[in-house]
Amino acid sequence: MSATDNALGTATVHPAWLPDAAFAPLGSRRVLVAVGPDAGPVGATVVDEVRRATATHGGSLTVLAPGEALPDAASVRSHDLVLVVASRAHTRGSGAARQVPPPALAEQPPHPNDPLVAAATDGALVATGGVADFSPDMFVRVRAAGTTVVVAGDATGLLYGMHDVVRLGETAFGDCAIDVTDLPVAPVRMLDHWDNIDVHPVMGQVERGYAGGSIFYADGRVREDLSRVAAYARLLGSIGINAVAINNVNVHRTEARLLTDGLADVARVADLFRPHGVRTYLSVSFASPVVLGGLPTSDPADPDVQAWWAAAADRVYATIPDFGGFVVKADSEGQPGPFAYGRDHADGANLLARALRPHGGTVFWRAFVYNHEQDWRDRRTDRARAAYDHFAPLDGRFDDNVVLQVKYGPIDFQTREPISPVLAAMPRTRLAVELQVTQEYTGHQKHVCYLGPLWSQVLGFPLAEDATRDVARIVSGLPGHRDTPSGDLPAGGITAVSNVGDDEFWTGHPLAQANLYAYGRLAWEPEADPVALLDEWIGLTFPGADPRVRETLHTLMDHSWLTYEAYTAPLGVGFMVDPGRMHYGPNVDGYEYSKWGTYHFADRDGIGVDRTVATGTGYTGQYPAPWREMYEDLATCPDELLLFFHHVPYGHVLHSGKTVVQHIYDSRADAVDVVTSWVDAWAALDGLVPDRLHARVTERLAEQVRSATEWRDQVRSYFFRKSGVPDATGRPIY
Numbered sequence: 001m002s003a004t005d006n007a008l009g010t011a012t013v014h015p016a017w018l019p020d021a022a023f024a025p026l027g028s029r030r031v032l033v034a035v036g037p038d039a040g041p042v043g044a045t046v047v048d049e050v051r052r053a054t055a056t057h058g059g060s061l062t063v064l065a066p067g068e069a070l071p072d073a074a075s076v077r078s079h080d081l082v083l084v085v086a087s088r089a090h091t092r093g094s095g096a097a098r099q100v101p102p103p104a105l106a107e108q109p110p111h112p113n114d115p116l117v118a119a120a121t122d123g124a125l126v127a128t129g130g131v132a133d134f135s136p137d138m139f140v141r142v143r144a145a146g147t148t149v150v151v152a153g154d155a156t157g158l159l160y161g162m163h164d165v166v167r168l169g170e171t172a173f174g175d176c177a178i179d180v181t182d183l184p185v186a187p188v189r190m191l192d193h194w195d196n197i198d199v200h201p202v203m204g205q206v207e208r209g210y211a212g213g214s215i216f217y218a219d220g221r222v223r224e225d226l227s228r229v230a231a232y233a234r235l236l237g238s239i240g241i242n243a244v245a246i247n248n249v250n251v252h253r254t255e256a257r258l259l260t261d262g263l264a265d266v267a268r269v270a271d272l273f274r275p276h277g278v279r280t281y282l283s284v285s286f287a288s289p290v291v292l293g294g295l296p297t298s299d300p301a302d303p304d305v306q307a308w309w310a311a312a313a314d315r316v317y318a319t320i321p322d323f324g325g326f327v328v329k330a331d332s333e334g335q336p337g338p339f340a341y342g343r344d345h346a347d348g349a350n351l352l353a354r355a356l357r358p359h360g361g362t363v364f365w366r367a368f369v370y371n372h373e374q375d376w377r378d379r380r381t382d383r384a385r386a387a388y389d390h391f392a393p394l395d396g397r398f399d400d401n402v403v404l405q406v407k408y409g410p411i412d413f414q415t416r417e418p419i420s421p422v423l424a425a426m427p428r429t430r431l432a433v434e435l436q437v438t439q440e441y442t443g444h445q446k447h448v449c450y451l452g453p454l455w456s457q458v459l460g461f462p463l464a465e466d467a468t469r470d471v472a473r474i475v476s477g478l479p480g481h482r483d484t485p486s487g488d489l490p491a492g493g494i495t496a497v498s499n500v501g502d503d504e505f506w507t508g509h510p511l512a513q514a515n516l517y518a519y520g521r522l523a524w525e526p527e528a529d530p531v532a533l534l535d536e537w538i539g540l541t542f543p544g545a546d547p548r549v550r551e552t553l554h555t556l557m558d559h560s561w562l563t564y565e566a567y568t569a570p571l572g573v574g575f576m577v578d579p580g581r582m583h584y585g586p587n588v589d590g591y592e593y594s595k596w597g598t599y600h601f602a603d604r605d606g607i608g609v610d611r612t613v614a615t616g617t618g619y620t621g622q623y624p625a626p627w628r629e630m631y632e633d634l635a636t637c638p639d640e641l642l643l644f645f646h647h648v649p650y651g652h653v654l655h656s657g658k659t660v661v662q663h664i665y666d667s668r669a670d671a672v673d674v675v676t677s678w679v680d681a682w683a684a685l686d687g688l689v690p691d692r693l694h695a696r697v698t699e700r701l702a703e704q705v706r707s708a709t710e711w712r713d714q715v716r717s718y719f720f721r722k723s724g725v726p727d728a729t730g731r732p733i734y
């Protein structure tokens with residue numbers, strides 16, 4: 001087909017949201033880059049990006065090297081775009097700085113580039129006060145008399161500011177370009193890879209991976225050719241991700257050795273992430289002192305164990321001085337942990353934190369701890385309660401270089417869950433919320449399911465302090481009431497499981513790239529509109545495409561999460577996925593009589609889990625007001641979470657006016673009609689997007705229709721058979 005096919009006509013790697021064409025507005029301009037004396041490898045990346053773009057699109061690049069004499073004001077202003085690092089970032093937390101202007105740093109000596117900023121902005125920036133007032137990662141973009149100027153406090157801020165210009169395209173150079181000050185809300189914006197070095201007999205190379213093999217590992221070792229990692233690092237840097245853990249939290253024997261024998265390889269990976277502002281982390285086994293060190297114990301109280309971890313951390317930092325730290329899954333689904341020694345999770349996390357402390361490293365300690373050997377006959381044990389019961393009592397006991405990493409819901413990345421009450425219960429602990437970009441429970445990247453709206457709801461959910469402090473503010477150390485000064489609230493970050501593999505399109509389903517993109521952008525700015533972010537992704541990924549491409553992608557994707565929810569498990573009850581097919585496809589009773597503790601309790605009269613304080617497991621009591629009362633009371637519990645909190649008869653009438661069972665019947669059938677309509681809509685784009693991409697999406701849509709139909713028919717038939725209530729619309733039931 002057409003010119004848009006470019007590099008994609010053959011099986012090269014898809015450029016995702018950074019195709020050369022997306023750089024045309026910037027690349028056709030006269031650009032001046034002044035990176036400052038301490039810009040390091042990230043500064044070099046900015047120069048390289050601009051060099052490549054201007055070489056491709058006919059613009060020009062002037063690089064002002066550190067120490068070089070400043071050009072006169074007229075020649076500065078003869079550029080269309082000036083990218084400049086102005087002053088050294090001071091050390092305030094970035095989240096706090098977004099809301100509260102940092103104090104002017106009068107004692108800081110003027111930066112050599114400050115006169116350049118004054119010249120480029122015609123004095124505007126200096127006059128308004130403050131090239132010194134930058135926090136890390138922050139940038140300011142102003143438009144002054146025909147020149148667009150990006151001023152950043154450090155090189156990563158400049159990288160982010162440059163990509164902001166790329167995203168804006170021509171608008172960045174128009175006279176109505178709006179001046180902005182931008183900086184991330186959360187200090188850490190992380191992706192976790194569940195990649196194994198050895199192919200696991202059940203879980204494969206990438207646990208819960210749906211995009212081929214690992215970009216890091218092949219044939220039982222770290223890849224020689226890491227060019228995919230370099231390209232991935234570039235994608236991540238462009239959306240503000242600044243941390244990556246490169247191996248599975250289930251740490252098996254070979255992977256455990258990354259911490260010791262594998263360090264040279266980890267350093268090779270870290271070298272590729274560093275120029276994009278991304279720090280490298282490892283998942284480590286709590287049993288490392290035994291498994292790797294040959295010690296008889298991994299007890300946190302044992303001095304030899306402490307010394308072993310300290311020495312291990314010393315070796316890591318001798319090899320990788322900017323290493324981020326450890327991610328740890330302990331006492332969870334068979335992973336070793338402190339319980340074996342009668343210690344608690346604060347003892348365990350602090351053990352590792354103290355080894356990392358001298359080097360500035362951080363432990364991301366996961367709160368995903370529950371009994372996965374539970375007896376389904378035991379109606380009192382409720383998996384939803386577990387994280388809170390284990391961790392809330394430990395608030396205040398974690399060292400300040402520990403971040404507790406909490407899944408957004410109390411169970412496990414379901415399509416719909418209430419927000420984890422742990423996030424409201426630990427005000428003296430640094431917390432991170434964990435999301436799942438890989439589509440374990442949302443269609444395995446065979447189904448179109450744009451998750452931006454889900455994450456936006458999670459991050460914006462006003463969980464704490466009388467419903468004034470949302471999840472994003474909790475994990476970023478921001479107070480609930482906007483006018484309250486932040487003080488020293490602990491900040492952790494936002495983290496998620498990556499959906500990337502060595503697939504030609506990175507994510508298996510090409511449209512699942514939008515999830516990775518939206519994750520990074522929401523981690524940067526949780527209040528962003530997820531549909532606007534999708535639109536941004538479309539513009540970058542399909543630059544110059546026929547307007548029908550944009551329109552159709554919105555038709556397919558804007559509400560695709562809700563559509564997915566509508567043909568799968570109803571009203572927040574969760575699961576109903578097939579354990580035998582790695583959580584793909586329907587199996588209504590798949591987890592009903594299992595040791596994993598995820599039940600719906602459907603019988604002939606009704607369905608749902610009674611998690612109330614009054615008559616159920618008491619889980620609602622873990623929430624602060626007003627959520628505790630709202631969820632406890634059937635009258636105020638929101639429909640979409642009804643069956644998570646209550647067991648109700650099939651005839652119970654929802655706020656929507658339908659009975660529970662008729663809702664189950666209707667939404668399953670309606671959702672399949674929606675998915676079916678996508679097939680023709682997508683077919684009409686043939687010739688308007690690259691052929692290979694079109695073909696891949698066509699193939700996946702066919703599977704989505706098949707699978708959604710299977711969900712519809714099984715779920716509808718199951719509830720008809722249980723309840724005996726006919727579908728009022730008379731649509732087929734089997």
Ligand code: GCW
Nearest residue numbers: 194207208249250329368412
């Ligand atoms: O979502 C579940 C997955 C496991 C995963 C675990 C976790 C890495 O089914 O595959 O293990 O959660 O988050 O640790």
